[in-house]
Amino acid sequence: MEANKIEEIKEDQVAVMLKNIPVLDDLFTIHSKIGEGSFSTVFLGFRKNQNGRDRKKYAIKYLVPICHPSRIERELQCLKDIGGQDNVAGLELCLRSGGYVAFIMPFIGHNEFSEYVHKMETDELREYMRALLTALSRVHSFKIIHRDIKPSNFLYNRIKKKYLLVDFGLAQKYVPSQPSTQNPAKTPVPNNVPAAKKRKVDENKMDTTLKSTNIVSVEKCYCFGKPKVCSLCLIRPSQTAPRAGTPGYRPPEVLLKYPAQTPAIDIWASGIIMLCMLSETHPFFRAPDDTTALAEIVSIFGSTAMQHCAKRLGKKLMFGSDIPEINLATLCLKLQERNRAKQPPVERVYKSYPDEAYELLGRLLDINFKTRITAEEALLHPFLNP
Template structure:
């Protein structure tokens, strides 16, 4: 009886610690994801606050913890997924983190641990400012610095056969003082099969290369199980993704860079309403985002939108009242320094046809960045 009382007190104490820390974050809205402080302490981490959350999980800031002492010189970002996230998605994300280990502008995996059937992903902590705190005040040079860092991250991914598929400000952590950024969250990322095929054909039989090839193949098998071409945040996805066009690749990420560029230039955080008006045309097997189409039409004109939708297999009948021709960017952009070079880069990033959209290598070499 006495032993049971001691156990009950210990359990109550643990719950109290969880609830106390829980009240300092938004976790009280997610009862299946209370912060288990002991789980972190047992693995030598001390959680101090929540950094952010998305559709798949929550990320916390933590310090190294040894012998009852915090080591604040060693900072980490610790991600724990919601219970609704499939093991396949978690495995794929861990695989991507291993593939980009040691690469600049990308998160660095430090540790993995399993507690109470939850996988905790530990990466190096990166100090950043939220996008909303600076996007409306950046001058053109600061915008260039930001975009260059983002494009560098995408180039490194491409050099490793990866396209991200969920590029947005919330997934690109940027430090304005250091002029450095890292691209995080690989839950929707995919692998370029041609890249892996070239790896195999190029030969080489070292143990490291064999292990890397195997990791690529394991990730591709996992993605095949959960499905290809998953849509990220709709307001940063191009038409080929929204309309579920089969041929999607690195160009999906380039479009998102264009949307972010336009956010800077218009000083507008929400460019698209992101409201799904679901409709099923007779020729379509997929969901049709009517509201998004109309918003794009206001920028690119009915003729261009109709043409690209036809290419993707959609017969589009737009209202006669919508604009036929594209908008003049100079009429909505008044940021000092928005010259011909900036306009040309914006136009190439936001090219509706993915086959004509600028490549990441060419974007980094664009005259806009050479000024």
């Protein structure tokens, strides 16, 4: 596309935003578009002073009108409550005109991930991961799951050493599950009821409960692994679980549709970012769908470990052959060598990361989300505290 045509499109987008939210034109001079997502477009704006001259820079996030009000409210609440410290983006102002909304946030000039993913020395990697996990520790302390951790949502200015976690459009409130102390299928029976009647009442109540909730797990299914679906499986309730996030950064529990998801989702994604830097490979996973993404994870962690992981989530995985586990440090070193071989000899930089870095990587990429390290625990890890 010609440069003039691109500029016309950008100007049209700015014009549409200013038409829908006229007060923006009174407060800001819109310079250019600096980002775009499924539900928003981000512009660089300069605050006007009384003389009409440009002053401070801001990131203006213009949300598309099809964005659900509850989504806008959730993102606004996150920016307002959590943002402004610990490397989390804050909110300066929110403007609304009819069904159109714009968030005004601090702006930092940042480098693209592709510019430094191949150049991270140990100290810079340590500072980056410490900053990211500090931001996640704050977000998780508010019982919020970001759900879209990736390099483009963690802005990094290499010269000024500034970091900013942005985009809470997919964030969700996390409610820790409480262990059940009672069996819902059983109803207490008065002590003065004869034993025979007690048994009859219990059985009838259990049967009624199972029928009313479509629970058929008491009957064994014989269609597993066969090219057909039995009548028992057809009446089972459909599996539903949140799967928001960017492909390549989703953990096993999301890919396996486990409903009780936790902030460990964000920790896995931060581990993928660290894996990209340690292996000098980006993107690391390139799967077009969840099934292929699961296969890519299996190729690293092995079929046996993934079968145990699936079992803990109430799922079952089957493989045609046994797939061995690959040591993460060995994998990263081989990928580093492969990438260096593609570079001219004068540009090859040989880096050596300490064992503690790979140990932290393994804790971040623990396929069992219940034992996966938390952000708070990771900040105490020896790699981040040499």
